[in-house]
Amino acid sequence: MSTTVNGVRPALQVTGLTKHFKTAAGIVRAVDDVSFSIGKGEIVGLVGESGSGKSTVGRCVVMLHPPTGGSVVIDGAEISALRRGRLRRLRTGFTMIFQDPATSLNPRMTVRDIVAEPLVIHGMGRSGDHPRRVAELLDLVGLPHSTGTRFPHELSGGQRQRVSIARALIASPSLVVADEPTSALDVSIQASILNLIKDLQRDLGFACLFISHDLAAVEYVADRVLVMYLGRVVEVVASETLNERAAHPYTQALVSAAPVPDPDEQRSRQRITLSGDIPSPLAPPPGCHFHLRCPVAQDVCRERPPALLPGAASGQLVACHLVSPGTVD
Template sequence: MTGPDDVHATPVLDVRDLRRHFASPTGTVRAVDGVSLTIGPGEVVGLVGESGSGKSTVGRCVVRLDEPTDGRVVIDGTDVTTLSARAMRPLRRNVHLVFQDPSSSLNPRMTIRQIITEPIRLHRLAGRAEAARRVDELLRRVGLRPELADRKPHQLSGGQRQRVSIARALAVEPVLLVADEPTSALDVSVQASVLNLLADLQRERGFGCLFITHDLAAVEYLADRIAVMYLGRIVEQAPAAELFADPKHPYTQALLSAAPVPDPEEQRGRTRILLGGDLPSPLDPPPGCHFHTRCPLATDRCRTEAPELRTVPSAEDGGVPRQVACHLVAEDGTAPDAAHVPVTAGV
């Protein structure tokens, strides 16, 4: 986790005005439509939003599994946006992706030892004996017995396979880990153990992390800062504690109101914000603020003018400023409460 001095350090990830558009027979899908975010050394940034918001596409563009349509991705000071595959190869040591489903990301023909050794071998980081020692060490560190190294992925449980994925990602000591819904394919009983492992490893090794999820409880536990996406755009960014204590954007307010809390008495006293209408298609996003078709607070200005992501006062003096893209949030950060407005959007 970051300290107060880390916010001024050179970012391990700097994304500027990232766009990823896909051509389709019926038009252009604007999956990511102008996203900017940074991650400092040792910082965990959560990227949250509904399915279809574009958050996984941001992660794929960061690691160059998808090619950005426009914008810049700078990893540890190097702009990787237009690098060739050959030029990108040595830099892949700096960033690794942990996929949502470990079953589809681990080669079923390889043993666990071969899977974890592969990135060490490709980057020529150790000889055979040292690589074998490092694999045993990594397996122990992620909570697996070294004897499992000679098994294949199908012989392990889902939680064990995800731990192998994490061990493989950390084998080359990256400066940035992109974790794309790393617990959503796991049983609830093992999700917490994997999250605890990620938190422990991040504190121990100090890598930056882009944590992509729809699980608000997980992101509150793991992230230093949270960015909220809606239909390809970031609508709010803030330190995690501030975002949960005082959400500014009506969409963020609605998301948090839908998340259950462990205290039954507190849960009964909460007001659920019900959004009108359906999530618009990225093929034909609404004009102005993309959220206006579902927002109970929308005005005529919201329907015609897209709000800029702008800085508002933060409760953390000298810390990372919070940002919001909403015409209704005042310059001093005062925001209306969508929970006390009747739902009319989409009608």
Template sequence: MAPLLEVENLSTHIQLSRSMVRPVENVSFHLEAGETLGLVGESGCGKSMTGLSLMGLLPPGGSLVDESSVRLAGRELVGLPDAELRKIRGNEIAMVFQDPMSSLDPTKTIGYQVAEPVRLHRGASKAEALERAAEVLALVGLPRPKERLNDYPHQLSGGLRQRVMIAIALACEPKVLIADEPTTALDVTIQAQILTLLADLKDRLRMSMILITHDMGVVAGHADRINVMYAGRIAETTETRKLFAGMRHPYTQGLLASIPRLAQDNTQRLFTVPGLPPDLSNPPAGCRFAARCTYATDKCRTDEPELVGADDEHEFACWHPVNGPLQLATTQVRETPPGEPADPAAPPRKPLLEVTELVKEFPVSGGLLQRSKRSVKAVSGVSLSLGPGQTFGLVGESGCGKTTLGRMIVGLDKPDSGTVTLEGQQIDALRGNELRRHRRDLQMMFQDPYSSLDPRMRVGAILREPLQIQGIGSSKEQLERVSDLLGEVGLPKNALERFPHEFSGGQRQRIGLARALTLNPKVIVADEPVSALDVSIRAQVLNLMKRLQASHDLSYVVISHDLAVVKYLADRIGVMYLGKMVETGGGQDIYERPVHPYTAGLLEAIPIPDPQVEARKDGGGIKGELPSPLDPPSGCRFRTRCPLAQDTCAQEEPAMRKFGDGHFAACHFPLQTPVLETVAPAGAADGSGEAPAAV
């Protein structure tokens, strides 16, 4: 039988005012009925534009060249009139777009948006379309679907919005579903749920799927075949297991090697793919990866390799193919753990930062006259300590209170109760100029550098602003400091005169780190510093953070939902759930001996870039959505999603107990046996392992 979807010589050109961009060139592949094809590569490599080209959704100035061919069930789509293409788009081939918040119409209800394609393509009445909308929302696992029909997108969490996007795409039961980065901004738990949902729906509805992502771990467990794209072209293509076992292109090797693993030695540098993808308005001659490839020769820079292989089942475009995953030759980052003295007999250093029993609630008005007073319980009695040169990792799902805790540490939010102490000075009690002077020692690296950097200011002015506010140095000294900072974070000096929008995501993250370093702080709170970055850029930023920590004796509080990233950066890890710290310990404790079922669920949800490991997963992990912090469950807050919960969990809040040296957890039915049955003293954290690091 002929493939369901056949793509031959697909080339997309976009005419700009002064140049022509070629984001997709000579791309050919096929998709069988019921098959999942993974499209993998960095941002800018042409993955999303390939999907949009198949749908006929090109940006202004975009067009397909004459040789392009896209056949769906034997029917040629290229060259069809717009009216005919609209009948196919959303009906026979549909797309789940990358960002549901920007893709969903904020002025229309969920029910209207899911019902719309049914009315357009099937001619259903409004009532019939809404009934189908409720049916599809139930199919994608949206709780209480009929009640949600009148909700608006802003009323849903990120995971639920993504389910709505999938429901819109599935409303007319298409033959082909294109999922463009469906899990990029989601927590690992929600990501696992969405990927499992897509796989189940594909099987139940007998669809074919194209899964677009930059994460090799995602395609390892959910794709039958993989196309690795680079600079608009396919660099390698084969069956998933064969790719991971015997990859042949150096770029594929680099993508896989750049991913931080849970088993990674955090004293070793992460492998990085040097440089950036080429400018596709003026692509280089020869192999487009040559400028970043350690195997490149003069032939690679002049002659373009064809996509060939020993057989049709594994093809690659490389003059000097490799054989299998990269055997990493890593470099030592530091000789001793941060914050620990080189001399074992020397006394431990005192804590630099101490957080004790912090509580933060945000009042919410409600009712007809806005008289009903409730509060969002963002942080409920959290304590931790951090030594000089150490990193404390905070991990948990979105909405668990990590960012609020970080904002209280740096003084952006005031706690309702509890204290924040830096070198013995209670920061939260300071006011005015005294607070401003101490705040220079506590800086924050925000989650989204694009929204936290003023788009109207040049980078030089952004970095110089803190020095001016604090009255540090002359104008000449301030400019010298700013220039030195750019060099430290790996940016050229001409970046001073450029605006934030002129940089890539990884470069903006470097600017955010330079901004946090401007005042020589002692503690930096890094909020999701790499969550939205490609794996190769992520590795570069993580290595940079480690290098700067060693050279500046920095202490970090790193906030993330990715345990693999936190384990690589952190000396101690705290797992938060719905405003509470449920487990703390060293990276190896958390990874090898998780105590709390929530921690074990987070570990289970992490996508592993190994098809065999992913195949052994039983689909377990954390189920359901995070409860509302307006009304958290009684007793143990995790009990509504815990597979081990019993009546005791609803009646009593579990106490923090000791499970090893510096390893503590709060659970009635832990996965490990406690060392002592005595309750650990609250707030007595010193990082020594003799008292809990969080309560």
């Protein structure tokens, strides 16, 4: 992977990221040699089935899970090998929005204290200025100032997630990792949260790793899409060409399974059916991890893992023996 995006140092550079967990049953190979970058002011989506390792990637990026191997560089600073004290001083530059606001917000703290907590922990600004800053963030996420005196259990799911977003942004981070930020919400609320994240990213200019199993949500908010399968990135593609240019059989299966609003298009769409479930990361299959479920797998797929090579579209990368390296448009 390149260390620059359009000639500019990226907000995030991940190289050879690996994460293994030791369990009583053996070694869980959750992430296997993942590399990607996110430019300043860019949203990159990360999609895949449950168990693909996408959330583990996000947690490794913000050092909630120390990587087993590889490198994580945020704004030019290598953070994956830093001691706790030095890492803490850099934490204002990156943050995370968690999946379930009901469990990620302290039930004994008011909204005002929850949102201000990063400022208090990192000693940012004068304490007398914190209420004003909290009010600014509540405005940004569309909550009235009166919300500040309430507790999380008094709010709806959508309101709680807005509080989580306000807390994540109050220290003005350059990188935000959003881990399934809409999956715990009612369908009627999901669109408003997606629009909020997209608008805030445009206005504030932070880089964002947006993690989701919802292909439509990622396609809507992201500039580029990374597709993961069993710990590996199998395709990188621009979101606007995802439906037309998906080249990896797994990406094609995800696209064909995603619902579309037009019933006629839905009926006419070619369906790619995957057999079985995603294999266990305790014993990933040899070669291409996808070959056990791939409808077009050949002997070479069982023998050696494919490299992530340029596809037919500009910026596209595909890890598949059966996709010939394309000429970039």
